[in-house]
Amino acid sequence: xxxxxxxxxxxxxxxxxxxxxxxxxxxxxxxxxxxxxxxxxxxxxxxxxxxxxxxxxxxxxxxxxxxxxxxxxxxxxxxxxxxxxxxxxxxxxxxxxxxxxxxxxxxxxxxxxxxxxxxxxxxxxxxxxxxxxxxxxxxxxxxxxxxxxxxxxxxxxxxxxxxxxxxxxxxxxxxxxxxxxxxxxxxxxxxxxxxxxxxxxxxxxxxxxxxxxxxxxxxxxxxxxxxxxxxxxxxxxxxxxxxxxxxxxxxxxxxxxxxxxxxxxxxxxxxxxxxxxxxxxxxxxxxxxxxxxxxxxxxxxxxxxxxxxxxxxxxxxxxxxxxxxxxxxxxxxxxxxxxxxxxxxxxxxxxxxxxxxxxxxxxxxxxxxxxxxxxxxx
Amino acid sequence: xxxxxxxxxxxxxxxxxxxxxxxxxxxxxxxxxxxxxxxxxxxxxxxxxxxxxxxxxxxxxxxxxxxxxxxxxxxxxxxxxxxxxxxxxxxxxxxxxxxxxxxxxxxxxxxxxxxxxxxxxxxxxxxxxxxxxxxxxxxxxxxxxxxxxxxxxxxxxxxxxxxxxxxxxxxxxxxxxxxxxxxxxxxxxxxxxxxxxxxxxxxxxxxxxxxxxxxxxxxxxxxxxxxxxxxxxxxxxxxxxxxxxxxxxxxxxxxxxxxxxxxxxxxxxxxxxxxxxxxxxxxxxxxxxxxxxxxxxxxxxxxxxxxxxxxxxxxxxxxxxxxxxxxxxxxxxxxxxxxxxxxxxxxxxxxxxxxxxxxxxxxxxxxxxxxxxxxxxxxxxxxxxxxxxxxxxxxxxxxxxxxxxxxxxxxxxxxxxxxxxxxxxxxxxxxxxxxxxxxxxxxxxxxxxx
Numbered sequence: 001x002x003x004x005x006x007x008x009x010x011x012x013x014x015x016x017x018x019x020x021x022x023x024x025x026x027x028x029x030x031x032x033x034x035x036x037x038x039x040x041x042x043x044x045x046x047x048x049x050x051x052x053x054x055x056x057x058x059x060x061x062x063x064x065x066x067x068x069x070x071x072x073x074x075x076x077x078x079x080x081x082x083x084x085x086x087x088x089x090x091x092x093x094x095x096x097x098x099x100x101x102x103x104x105x106x107x108x109x110x111x112x113x114x115x116x117x118x119x120x121x122x123x124x125x126x127x128x129x130x131x132x133x134x135x136x137x138x139x140x141x142x143x144x145x146x147x148x149x150x151x152x153x154x155x156x157x158x159x160x161x162x163x164x165x166x167x168x169x170x171x172x173x174x175x176x177x178x179x180x181x182x183x184x185x186x187x188x189x190x191x192x193x194x195x196x197x198x199x200x201x202x203x204x205x206x207x208x209x210x211x212x213x214x215x216x217x218x219x220x221x222x223x224x225x226x227x228x229x230x231x232x233x234x235x236x237x238x239x240x241x242x243x244x245x246x247x248x249x250x251x252x253x254x255x256x257x258x259x260x261x262x263x264x265x266x267x268x269x270x271x272x273x274x275x276x277x278x279x280x281x282x283x284x285x286x287x288x289x290x291x292x293x294x295x296x297x298x299x300x301x302x303x304x305x306x307x308x309x310x311x312x313x314x315x316x317x318x319x320x321x322x323x324x325x326x327x328x329x330x331x332x333x334x335x336x337x338x339x340x341x342x343x344x345x346x347x348x349x350x351x352x353x354x355x356x357x358x359x360x361x362x363x364x365x366x367x368x369x370x371x372x373x374x375x376x377x378x
Numbered sequence: 379x380x381x382x383x384x385x386x387x388x389x390x391x392x393x394x395x396x397x398x399x400x401x402x403x404x405x406x407x408x409x410x411x412x413x414x415x416x417x418x419x420x421x422x423x424x425x426x427x428x429x430x431x432x433x434x435x436x437x438x439x440x441x442x443x444x445x446x447x448x449x450x451x452x453x454x455x456x457x458x459x460x461x462x463x464x465x466x467x468x469x470x471x472x473x474x475x476x477x478x479x480x481x482x483x484x485x486x487x488x489x490x491x492x493x494x495x496x497x498x499x500x501x502x503x504x505x506x507x508x509x510x511x512x513x514x515x516x517x518x519x520x521x522x523x524x525x526x527x528x529x530x531x532x533x534x535x536x537x538x539x540x541x542x543x544x545x546x547x548x549x550x551x552x553x554x555x556x557x558x559x560x561x562x563x564x565x566x567x568x569x570x571x572x573x574x575x576x577x578x579x580x581x582x583x584x585x586x587x588x589x590x591x592x593x594x595x596x597x598x599x600x601x602x603x604x605x606x607x608x609x610x611x612x613x614x615x616x617x618x619x620x621x622x623x624x625x626x627x628x629x630x631x632x633x634x635x636x637x638x639x640x641x642x643x644x645x646x647x648x649x650x651x652x653x654x655x656x657x658x659x660x661x662x663x664x665x666x667x668x669x670x671x672x673x674x675x676x677x678x679x680x681x682x683x684x685x686x687x688x689x690x691x692x693x694x695x696x697x698x699x700x701x702x703x704x705x706x707x708x709x710x711x712x713x714x715x716x717x718x719x720x721x722x723x724x725x726x727x728x729x730x731x732x733x734x735x736x737x738x739x740x741x742x743x744x745x746x747x748x749x750x751x752x753x754x755x756x757x758x759x760x761x762x763x764x765x766x767x768x769x770x771x772x773x774x775x776x777x778x779x780x781x782x783x784x785x786x787x788x789x790x791x792x793x794x795x796x797x798x799x800x801x802x803x804x805x806x807x808x809x810x811x812x813x814x815x816x817x818x819x820x821x822x823x824x825x826x827x828x
């Protein structure tokens with residue numbers, strides 16, 4: 001897919017992507033996903049996955065502890081709210097700085113190993129952070145209950161003006177909930193995506209790909225891969241921290257369960273499901289998983305009976321009883337089946353599926369470059 | 379794309395993209411109902427939607443499943459199907475079995491996963507997408523508090539399900555949140571006299587506590603009341619929620635010199651910790667010349683079923699038990715049993731009561747407007763929902779009613795007949811001032827989301 005790249009194509013691609021993201025409330029409405037909370041999740045996890053992909057997709061280092069950075073970002077954002085005020089911009093900046101520093105520390109240690117050892121090290125660090133947040137650091141994290149912004153917090157810049165209304169993040173008077181919150185997240189996602197696109201195309205990105213392809217050869221040519229991988233790790237951690245901050249901006253609450261290993265696993269799933277190493281894939285993967293989690297998990301037998309209501313009863317009841325295993329609390333099962341199918345038949349993730357379909361259509365009109373085709377997905 | 383082919387440069391493309399995005403996004407601002415209705419999710423047409431947010435996975439999944447059954451039964455009764463259950467014994471006769479305010483009740487469900495994040499996401503979906511006018515449920519205080527503050531921010535009513543921490547209507551109380559269930563303060567006040575009679579005043583207690591708001595709250599209340607009896611607290615150890623294996627926490631108990639173990643656990647955690655404590659032989663031990671005892675301050679029939687023989691003779695408190703003989707309880711047990719084939723748990727009872735109380739308040743207020751409904755619930759006295767005369771106190775939105783002190787039955791007559799009511803502690807004995815030191819909080823003002 002990355003065969004023909006030119007700055008022009010990248011800008012067109014980015015513009016199409018921007019339009020698609022900003023119009024999500026319209027075109028996701030028919031499949032029941034056009035409501036603010038889920039749209040915010042799409043944008044936030046899209047950003048998280050984009051950042052994760054910078055590390056995993058480019059350098060091939062599989063981090064199993066990225067949720068820790070998400071958690072650090074969340075806690076930093078809530079503490080910024082508590083101490084400085086409810087404006088999302090300082091919270092986002094502080095979260096990026098904190099998670100960057102944290103990633104630097106963890107990356108410095110973990111990147112001494114590669115492959116499975118690196119994965120296990122990051123997993124161990126993440127699990128350590130999770131347990132610390134749960135036990136020793138309870139004064140900072142408020143443990144299982146989660147950290148919230150309280151009326152009694154100092155909030156240096158807006159503490160005095162606040163009435164007794166709900167405490168929401170507030171960008172110069174615009175409350176960061178509902179669609180306003182989504183557009184804020186979407187703009188941050190677009191900025192993050194643009195930076196990721198630049199990194200993909202930069203000499204630095206080529207170096208990262210070189211690390212993935214053959215690290216030994218890279219060392220023989222006299223290049224030290226460590227600074228590159230460490231930089232990628234830190235950037236990726238910053239993306240995760242920013243995503244964590246966005247979660248708190250749209251909903252000022254941080255809980256330790258965001259750092260659990262299942263959360264780290266989820267981001268790996270998202271990236272692989274969508275297609276590691278591609279720009280759009282991880283975002284698709286994130287959206288797919290969040291869609292399943294929120295929409296499929298809410299189906300109950302009542303809904304299924306409505307869907308299959310047109311069938312005669314003797315067909316309807318068996319269908320409903322079988323399919324009810326895969327929705328509601330069984331949505332993990334559906335996701336698992338889907339994941340297996342994708343890994344077996346489309347190892348490159350959803351993006352490989354899209355590429356194959358495009359190839360099918362492209363072959364027919366001959367070898368000529370289809371100039372009038374709709375703007376390419378990538 | 380042909381329109382912008384000629385001066386194709388970065389600026390023009392970005393500009394076209396931004397303008398297109400803005401133009402396409404505009405209509406969504408107007409479709410958002412929050413802008414036009416006088417209050418959030420005002421029901422239009424013949425249906426009103428309730429949101430049932432219960433744990434379907436995780437440590438409290440059993441309670442969640444029972445809660446959902448109770449909600450479905452309550453909706454049936456409100457809509458006039460089935461035998462009417464506790465509506466027939468309820469002191470308010472506002473509901474006539476034809477829905478609420480002439481609208482049929484529909485519902486949506488969600489899985490809280492016993493995690494604050496998931497619970498809030500699921501509640502948000504119900505409010506933003508499904509148009510739920512009220513959210514109810516939850517089987518963990520951490521979740522209940524998180525969802526309650528979400529409902530306050532969004533502007534819908536939250537009717538708490540099974541949540542026992544003082545904080546829900548204490549320091550985290552909210553104007554839009556209401557709780558029927560009792561709390562750890564009441565458990566302490568009701569349990570302490572019974573413990574004094576059974577175990578005496580010279581005891582050394584060791585606490586194992588689930589490490590979140592409810593565990594801390596219960597540990598605090600039990601300490602407060604048992605220390606007032608003259609007991610000593612040797613240690614209080616926090617255990618993570620959903621730990622599964624508690625043996626590493628139980629071994630130190632043996633050598634601590636304590637002669638009472640207080641398990642501040644609930645759901646599957648309590649089933650595991652109690653069973654393991656019994657397997658460790660704690661109950662056969664003699665310490666300080668006294669029989670070693672275990673206390674589980676909050677337990678339910680569902681957990682007793684899970685713990686099997688281990689529960690026999692263990693003291694605890696409960697909000698309600700199906701063996702109660704009053705008219706309301708009997709009617710509820712009968713219609714729940716007919717529907718599902720087994721008796722309801724205390725979680726099912728409190729959730730059923732909350733759904734009925736909310737519907738009744740809407741009917742009495744004549745509207746679904748959250749602030750009017752809240753006003754109808756505040757300081758409301760009612761009877762016939764299984765706990766005797768009950769008051770929904772306006773100062774903290776907490777229900778006050780009798781508390782049951784129970785003991786695991788030694789010779790159960792059936793697989794459900796597991797709890798023996800030792801004492802029904804009268805309401806007056808468990809009442810406390812709304813601004814008492816441990817439970818001080820600020821309700822704030824009611825929010826209708828407009």
